[in-house]
Amino acid sequence: MVRDVNGHWERPDSTVRYRVYRFTNSENPETQTPVYIGQFNTRKGYRLNETTDSDPNLRSEYGNKTWWYRIRTLDAAGNTSQWSTAVSATVKDITPPKIPTNVATKGFEDYISVKWKLNSEPDISSYMIYRSLCHLGSWVECLPQDTCRVWQSYNPYNMNIAGEAPKTSLAYLDNKNRLPCPCSGPFVFLGELTHDSLKKAVTAGNFFYDDRTITGSPLCYAYWIKAKDLSGNMSGKCPIPSPEERPEIACERLHDLTPPDPALISGLFAMNECIRVEWLGPPSQDIRAYHVYRAEGMIPAREPDISYFKWVGGMTVELPPAMPVLLSKPYEAPSVAKCDRISVQATPWMSQGYFTDKSIEPKKTYWYRVVSIDYDGNETKLEKSAAISTFSFSSRIPDAPVLNNPIADASSCGVTLSWLPAYDAAKHRGFVVYRSNSASGNFVPIVSAPLTYNNFTDTNVVKGQTYHYRVAVLLLNGKLSAASTVKSVTL
Template structure:
């Protein structure tokens, strides 16, 4: 499993765009030069490599050796040797897939990248894995003391190069520099300079520690801390975290580099560290500063669930200017209360406290609390106060108080003359010199009295100013009238109503009417009725039509009430309809056609009835009820050979029949008989 993690780390390092890691390394050894390189990252695994060499910086490269990749059986044994464990089967599957002819090249390149990570996965397995891949060569023909350049080719392409390698000299990894140890809670974080170590072929570093009471450093890492995968261009917080240390005990650390050949170099200089509970100390909370008399009393609560605090420091500064912050406590304060006497200061001051632990470390400042410098002299009143009433609100404005330490203003209101009770209507301190109060319109009240007083930054309040009278426009309508009844009469309608509440401000009434099916109100009294009117008679009505009435009250400001309930009724008419006069009586092929007219008033809704007789004595109706506006009718039921008498009678909307017209006789019909 560790092998898999290392391979993933290596691949992630290769995928970084910030730095291109080296792909070949050469080391001087007693027998010559040892060379380790990586297969190409964007191709399949080569079966063999060609190693070229020349004297450093001069001449042409010459072929000195060829290396080949191992067999599948050797790969299986290698997996067992390097401790691949349960991951071994996966590696074998990858290998078989890479070697299978039907595997696409794109898949083989992906597998090759995965297998490539095995070379640098563990410091102890670099050489055996590289030998199987064919990416390791010991050049024993190199002359000691000479420097050489090496190039690696695969498939005719150069894939890596190393220059200026000193042969025959076993140079161990250099001594690490820049080691720093940072204390943590029961532990330590170590960081050192790793720049250039990848190019130098440093795989990682061993950690050495000297415990309290010991005189010797001992190695505490079973395997080196891997740095071969790091992107050296990025900042590093720490490279190794040690834990389970005793707080307040002194430890010493050193590190040593391990190269790809497994050789360990000289240890770095030692550094010491004293672990301690390094969590930030919690700040006190709930700080409250309150001015009392000429003093300011500050109280707070200890840090919540942090028992490391052994005391506190108190700080003060001019509010808004943190550069004036100063510590008031010369020694650690053991209590959670402090009394300050800032007599020499003006304006507002802010206070905050810090918690202090036994190491002398302070927490961050608590949340500050600002308070005016203590003062007991009330501020001066404004010289001017005026108010204006508008619809539903009162607008006030006043001049500024001449006092220097004014915090703001408060506004009071009275409902009656100046000696009445004052109600505070400004819920917050007003920092401006204007105030608008929204007042309930439905109350009907229009007159109010207002006052202003000044509040300074120490909480001192002046007396109330002289009152100013504010009158609001009257926009409250009167109560709606109660329409009691609508009495129909002979050509008239009479309304009676009452006013539910006796209001002094009712100036009169308006009568509204709707005719028939209309939904539009017609104002019958454009000039209004007097305030004491309780009855109205409508004479402009006609029988047969339903009229709907309502009444509206209005006050002296022109505000109208809601309409009263509506009552519908229709009048009646006792007048007898006029006698019709027949103009013509003509016999045609369609029957007998009559025309007529009226002389006199015909009420709307009156109907005409055509009557017929064969003897001139007994008449029977032969027509439906015809509107009075009809002036022509054809009797299509007359027999061909008969002569008839006709007359017309009117019926009013009230059911009153008028006198019939004078009967007129007709000749026999001239229609042709119907064919049977």
């Protein structure tokens, strides 16, 4: 008779041999074809016998497997006993499911949908959904600091006064400001879906899971799917995805319609014939560019209406070692914004920049606003940005006119002068003619008012005398140019 499930049995005194059989169930043994395990003789001095069933086919590929055992005894005369009571033993399934494949994601305004190809194993019970972060379109494992490359940062203020970056990117890197290596961090459990429920979703053509816990986030998220069978085995490795699983991690971001926060002008500097605008933007990973708007102040100290502000420039946001690009036209977002440019961590240069406005006129008041544009092309509403003003100036002396050689006219006792450039009423108030009796002497004006033409005859002269002339142009803004080269003539 069988004693316990471990294969021990107690022998009657008359028993000399035991035969062990394996069944697939506990039903009537006479109606089944058992598997013969073996025959075992009585061990003298022992009342308990045992054996081990080590058939490699005991373990099922899918799910736990229960087997049933019975024993029959034979005496010395060859008589066989009735079947013993059946006892069972369960062999646990330790084979993990296959890794789910074809993981697909789709970003919407306020949630991300996930789906994948369902496993074909018959014992699949459910699927576990995990989420982490993506860096530049991939899930990046966090390694010890000394084993990964240092991600360098650059300083936008290293750009020159014209708003142009140095030709070499090495000069643009700020070696004193090194950032830690970016990595995605651990995966967090989002939920579990049964295999049967997902079959219905496949039939309906729907996504399987909607992640609605990330509303308003600028980050890019990594989604990892693990299959679980009825025995509790899970696909792949945990908590770090195996190399075989990593290609099946899908990255996705929200494609929202919400504009980012505006940039704040941190510095407005009037320079010689240009104005430098510096700003600090929102510390958000999906800022792609900044736009600068300008309006001319009609009334000093009074901010112009929002309708007067026009686009004048801007710059893009780039990842090191690439350099920001000055915009010659408003930034246009790609049709589909992907994760490949979204960093897992915000860095200082993502939220700062500057623009040099060289299309200004001196002695005027200019107002500026700076707005942000994200990867989906959403731009901050202009009225949400703060306007800052400054007064422009020019310290550049206008170019001197070119004075032609004077012509002496003895018959009329005069000296005729001519020069370039031609008089332009839109730029010039007029020309001033100077004369001196010495080439290095004191030149004094010989006209009572600026001339609005390009020639002049000096009749206040004496024969036999040498005269020296110079010409300067007076601009509409009141700035007087340098005087021309001295030209001399003897009458």
